[in-house]
Amino acid sequence: MSRTGVVNLPLHGGHPPKWLFTRMVDLSGAITEVIVEEYGQKEFLHRISNPYWFQAFSCVLGFDWHSSGTTTTTLGALKHSLDSEKHGIYLSGGKGGKSRKTPAGIKRAGEIFGFKDSKIEEMVNASKLTAKIDNSCIQDSYTLYQHNFFVTEKGDWAVVQQGLNAENKYARRYHWMSDGFDEFLEDPHSGISCDMKNNKALNMADKESKEAQKISVDLINDNPAHLRQFFKRKDNQMLLTDFTMPKHHPVLDSDLSDKEYEVLRAAWEIQPENYEELILLQGIGPKKIRALALISDLVYGEPASWEDPVKYSFTHGGKDGFPYPVDREVYDNSINTIKEAVEEAKIKKDEKLKAIKRLEDFLN
Template identity: 65%
Template sequence: MQRKGITNLPLHSNHTPPWLWKRMVKLSGALTEVILEEYGQKEFLERISNPYWFQGFSCVIGFDWHSSGTTTTTCGALRASLNPEEHGIAVLGGKGKNSRKTPRQLEDISSTFNISTKATNTLIESSKLSAKIDNSCIQDTYTLYQHNFFLTESGDWAVVQQGMNTGSGYARRYHWMNTDMDNFLNDPHTGIECDKKQEETLNMSAKDSSEVQKISVDLINDNPEHLRTYFRRKDSKQTLLTDFFDFKQETHDVTGFNNQESFTMPAHHEVLDMDLSDNEFKVLKNAYEIQPENYKELISLKGIGPKKIRALALISDLIYGEKASWEDPVKYSFAHGGKDGFPYPVDREVYDHSINTIKDAINEAKIDKKDKLDAIKRLNKFL
């Protein structure tokens, strides 16, 4: 089963106190060891890739339930407590510049796990694509600043990454699990949690955007130079009707009198209220020279970011009448459904399984009695 999702969280800037951090590392490691022993590595990834279980796990190990720091601290605690050679799981990447180390870390750990070069290259591509999609193809006002890649010795993977909306001060967390290359641009998010839905979000990873994906590639491969005419330049002013008067051409009105004013309308005019600079058009020209075979290859090219992806989507609508998806990919507001059946009835089996997985791990964890009781209290409070 593949689980991915989104969680909205407010920004808390304070650091975790050392005394709490030590206990979080110890408890997260103890709980994970039990889960690995009882359920296996893949089940652990399934849980980590579920945004609701991840949130519950963060609460149990001692973090405030609604803070954006749950992502940083929980992933950091797991990274500190898990030994790849002992547990068969590696936590790579991280926050800021550490997130950009993921490809190199994947090469290193693949040697430890004896993963083939071909499979390693696929893992690196998966890491880069998951980040590009959530940061550029899904334009929900959140900019990624954190990328955590979980990898097992058998090659299974999960991604937990987070973006920040600097205006609202909220973070949004994205979860991925073992997505096939063919499904990265076909509604990859299936377990999305978010209380606030954006009114208008360009989602070029949606199934409904598949035709626009193809048109975007065609627009690039047909030479993007002609696309300049569709954009409003930075120095553009409001266009007036008198701007199109032609005083040189002599015409006659219906009365037969000379009329020295005629209209000469341009063959093209700027219609999109956005601008692409000369340097940005250079990126499109470079893409044209490469001739990408598909949309996945196009968005993977250097320099193809949110602005260019949006521009191609808008031109696709303008020229061909093909609209991309503008629906925020948020589907659920609750972890297990609501008591009134909205947005869907409570699935008791899934609900109980979520509880029991954590509770069993706590009971079996090799930690002292006080830490165990405190963890159970936090779990009961969360539930």
């Protein structure tokens, strides 16, 4: 069952004090140990990929419930506390430059857990795809700045990553679970958390975009040189194709530079077999994905989805049932699991009481 939720994530800067972060590391490790022993490693990943649980977990550790920093700090604490031998879980990636080291981290996990090369390659590909989808295929005005990949000794994985909207200073968190979807490009998320819902956002990972995906691949494999006729030139320079265009022809009010067309030409030479292969090619970013989607709609009558994948928020919906009701059973189960884990965790009594108090404050 897909678990989807939204929380308010205004951007908060700075770092938690050392004394607090040290306690966050200890508490996150203690809670993880209880959950893994009681429910198993896979269930821990299911909970991490559940926005309700993740938000309450962050609150218990001691961070502001509504801050974007819950993602960075909570995952930072987990990266310190997770022990591949004790928990059977490895966390790679991180914020900024650390996110680019995720493939190396996955390979390291593969060595520790004894995965076959094919399994390691599969997970590295999953890491790249989840990042590319949330940064380029879903064009919701949030740019990824951190990527975190969890993997268990049995080969299950989860992704938690976050993007920033530079204009409104809000963050959006994306959750993935390896067994939570059938295809990477067909409504794959277990949750996307953000307070802001866009009126329109290109979503090439929506099942409604399947035909647009196929046409995008066909447009590339049929030589992208003919795509120039669908764009206006910023410098009003006339092209040879301008003289051969039909009288009635849709034209996009934008342009792709010669350098960008070279990227499309390089993709044509490779001849990608499907949309996953296409979007993973070097240089295929948001602008080119958007251009191909627009041509699919304007020329071939196959529109992509423009529905923002965020479903609802605590402050702008949810609690009053609009536009999507809160799943109370899932929410309550998440809270109860954390509370039980805190109570059973091997930490000092006063730390337990403080953690439970923070959870109660979050609920109220």
